[in-house]
Amino acid sequence: DTAVSQTPKYLVTQMGNDKSIKCEQNLGHDTMYWYKQDSKKFLKIMFSYNNKELIINETVPNRFSPKSPDKAHLNLHINSLELGDSAVYFCASSPRLSGGPREETQYFGPGTRLLVL
């Protein structure tokens, strides 16, 4: 059974389009994340949500809008796609929000490879 799933796995689209990537976790976790991995394989946090509440928005253009309808889902909507948005986007979840002495293991989805032409 898939723990963290993302759809679609591949997404090819043209500049200017609007697209969404969906993420679902069946682990009962409270916290979910979106990461972007660029062409040099460098991972960077974009957003984190805890119990449907936005915790981190890490200098991401406002063309990117996360939406968490419930704590098992964190979707990423991207408006007016640009060439530089081409990357692999990973969703992840952890049981709870890490903080202070408490650190949580993160479970990653398989990634969505976005190519903007």
Next chain:
Amino acid sequence: KNEVEQSPQNLTAQEGEFITINCSYSVGISALHWLQQHPGGGIVSLFMLSSGKKKHGRLIATINIQEKHSSLHITASHPRDSAVYICAVRSTGTASKLTFGTGTRLQVTL
């Protein structure tokens, strides 16, 4: 300069060799993660540590908080260990944000 630096960037080893991958960071941290990214792209968490040493099978992770340094060791390496190994740190005082290193690409040959 990245807050998290890994070395080497690329590593080729023969099957059976002992492998060490290093991670240095420049900020105070509450925890450090080692992740493995398979050739197919999937990412798996290997270790999470804040002090000392952890072992899982042929993998060992150590951390020295004073020196701001961590190492990932693989004993008796095997071609299936070929992957990108990524170090990530959680800075103190920053909730839910991991900062990642650029990764070390390991290729283990027969």
